[in-house]
Every structure is written in C-alpha cells, then in structure tokens.
Amino acid sequence: MTAPDLRALVEGASRILADAGVQSPRHDATALAAHVLGQERLELVLAPPVPDGFAEEFAGLVERRRNREPLQHLVGSTGFRYLTLLVEPGVFVPRPETEVVAQVAIEEAARLTDPLVVDLCCGAGGIALSVATEVPGARVVAVDLSVEAVDLTRRNAVAVQADVRVEHGDVADPALLRELDGTVDVLVANPPYIPPDAEPVDPEVRDHDPDLALYGGGLDGLDVPRAVLRAAARLLVPGGLLVMEHAEVQDAAAREAARATGAFVDVESRPDLTGRPRMLVARRAPQPHVTDSAP
Structure with a gap:
C-alpha cells in the first residue's frame, strides 16, 4: 500500500477539522503541516515528500486542533499587521479586528513629530509593537496587569527589534505612569470588556484565553474600560487621541462613559472590519483657560 502524500494528509485533516466546527479547516490544516515541516508557508501545489515521523506529529496536532485548542498556541505564533508575534497559553491571542484599532492609533501618531504613544492592556504587544515599527520616531509605552503578558511583550519586542518600554501595572491604579501625566499624544487600548454573563461562544476563546484578558468587570463589563x-483623561495632552476597543453592544455605553468624564470631545464609535461598532475614538478636551480674577 502506498503511503499518502502531503496533499492527501492535509485534505484528510481539513475534513476532520471541518467536522469539528473549526471555521477555517483547510487553512489550519495547511498551517499545521507547515509548522511540522519547519516552514513559514506551505504551497501544496509544490508539496515536498512526506518526511519520516511527519504523519504521527501532524496527526497529534490535528487532534489537538480538533479539540479546539487555538491554532496560534499549536504553532507558537500569529500574524498581526506586518509582524509575526510569539503567542503562548496564558496570554490573550491578538485578533485581526484589533488591527483596525491599531491602524487608527498609527495614523494619528504618524502625523505627529516624535509622538508619545501608550498602549494599555497590551497583551502580547501587537498594538504597541505595530506603532513602534510603523511610525519612525514614536516613543511607545506598553502596560499590562498580567506578568505573563509583560514578559511576552518584551520578548516580542526583541524579536521584531522594536524599542518599546514595557511596564507591569494596573490601569485602575491612579498612579500608573504618573510621570507621563498630560504628555501622551495617543492612548490606545484593547482592554477586557466582556460582561460576566456573556460567555464567549468560541471554545478557543472561552477555554484558552485568560479570564483576566476577557472579563471587564461590573455588570456591564465596562469597569476596566472606564478605568x-x-x-486617558489624566495622561493625554489636550487634543490627544484615545482609541479603545469594546464589544459591539457596548458602543452607546462607551460613548456615554467617555462623555461622563467631562474630559473628552469628538466622542464617536467606529466600525471594525465587518462594519460593527467596535471602537471608541475621542479627543482630550483642551484645558479650560483660567483668568486671574483678582482686583
């Protein structure tokens, strides 16, 4: 009996993953095959011979993916904009929709001279590192409450050769980055925002992303976004830009929360790649002019 070739193995794996409800079965099967072969990409039209031990290792990874372990955890990396980032269990996996959030921050930073950009709740560092590598002269600070996320962002910064200051800190701490008060040009964040009663549907998120990076606190999930x-009200310069991701059902509440601070103007919601309102964009209001009323 002739052993199956690489194309046949990938096709079989694609069917297994499709039956398990994986959204992109062929892509994932091909990515797992490339990972086992030690290649960044795999073109099945020019598929190499199947090396010894490949079938067994590939089958093990396909089984783990069939059980909905995230592809990014299995291959150890993911793409985010123009970067390849290390990914590992215990740290939130960057998502394509967040690339649009990063784009708004990058466009704002790019029009400024030597901008100071802060990325709060940085996770694996995708937004911060994208700003640092796409905007020459940008000074970038990334912060996360998770020690694991801070460590991973620092390693990703080394891997992509980005000069980013990475800090461990709580966004709710009023002393966080106190030395930068009133000096930040762009503050961008993808904070946890899921309400406690809105469990994620996808097993890859529900069972593998850390709760710390998912649930925003409070009945509406907006405790961390409010922080x-x-x-942002404290750190941004007058006219500085805030960009914050949120759930599509939170757009009105996020706008209301921003306006309630009294610190922002031009408050608006903007769409993600699918047209859903998924980010809050607002500018820090100018400081009120104080006149000397003494006689």
Missing part, C-alpha cells in the same frame, strides 16, 4: 477612560 482606561480615567487614565
């Missing part, structure tokens, strides 16, 4: 708003 981001307070930090």
